[in-house]
Amino acid sequence: MQEMQKTIRDLTVEERQEILVDIAYALEGTSRDALVEGDQQFATLTGNMAEAILINADELAAEHPDEAERVVEQANSMISQFKTAHPYRMVSLAIH
Numbered sequence: 001m002q003e004m005q006k007t008i009r010d011l012t013v014e015e016r017q018e019i020l021v022d023i024a025y026a027l028e029g030t031s032r033d034a035l036v037e038g039d040q041q042f043a044t045l046t047g048n049m050a051e052a053i054l055i056n057a058d059e060l061a062a063e064h065p066d067e068a069e070r071v072v073e074q075a076n077s078m079i080s081q082f083k084t085a086h087p088y089r090m091v092s093l094a095i096h
Contacts, residue, residue, distance in 0.1 A: 008069040016068055017061035023075045024053040030079050037086055046078055 008016055027050035034043035053060075053071060060068040 008072060009065045013062050016065060017057050019072060020053055020057040020061055020068060023072055024050040024057065026079055027053070027075055030082050033086070033089060034082060042082065046082070049075060049078065 008019065011019070027046045031043045031047035031050060034040075034046060053075065060071060
């Protein structure tokens with residue numbers, strides 16, 4: 001059975017924009033986690049990337065679908081890189 005893969009280029013502008021916003025929020029979460037783990041540089045990098053995506057999501061989704069796909073891939077890679085380096089996410093900041 002052959003699977004039909006959908007790329008970001010196949011989606012509507014609204015769907016692309018929604019994906020970009022979702023990935024930006026995921027990056028913000030990763031940024032907070034990196035800060036908690038003590039990785040200031042990675043936290044700053046992912047936070048800035050998230051902010052840039054949020055600011056430009058509408059333009060990327062409407063006018064630059066190829067670049068939008070590349071941005072999603074890069075953001076996904078950043079999140080995966082952090083999760084690989086820190087497989088056990090902190091559940092709470094509380095000290096027991």
